Amino acid sequence: MIGLCLGLAGAVWAQVPTPAFTLAWTHTVEKVRWEEDYRVTPAGLVLGEARVKGSGAGMEIPDGAQLREGSWHYQRQLPPLQPLRLGRTPEAGDYQLCINQQCEWLSAWLGPPHASRPALELWSCELDPASGARPRAL
Template sequence: MSGLCVGLAGVAWFSLSLQNFTLAWQHSVEKIRWEEDYHVTPAGLVLREARVRGNGAGMEIPDDAQLRDGTWHYHRRLPPLQPLRAGRTPEAVDYQLCADGRCQQLSYWLGPPKKDIAAVDLWACESASTIAPQMVLP
């Protein structure tokens, strides 16, 4: 079974045994929440859908997006991501990892973002519990 590994440069800092998750964050300037739904596959992380509650500087809504209940929903056609790199800085609100209706900031597992480690990678890994101690969302 595949799972999600989180770390940097191929070294897993923690892993989760899950097949689907949402990566969410707040735009650092516009303060608008973004969400991306991913499916974990052997080939990598497949982006299923993305959502954003508004637009602004550097936040153009794709032409094919649909507005539902105040949120723009859209699909991007990307090859599987292996890895997905997410920048983390002390100046911005941390990413949230959501699964099964529960969300937790990455700092729960990694500690707060640090200036000397500006990014984190997320990737599909063979058996999450054998790569690193298995973690579960609280």
């Protein structure tokens, strides 16, 4: 079964059995929520729709975005990401992983962000129930 692996440099820290997820966070300066929808495929993570509640420093609204229900909705054409690399530090806060519209902080899987581990990678992987990382559903 394919799912989502979380870790760094190929070391798996956690596995999530899901075919799709939303990654959400709050912009550190503008304090605006950002969301990106991904599908988990054998080729990598495929970005679908993205949403942002407003614009500001480093957050220009992309051309073609549509304002609906208080958020700008848009799509970007990117190749599958394998891995998707995220910065994760105490100063920046944490990300939320949302599955079936149920969100949980990445801290639930990985503990709080630490300066000694300022990055995180997400990638599609074959889930291995026998590995040290335990699949966990929301």
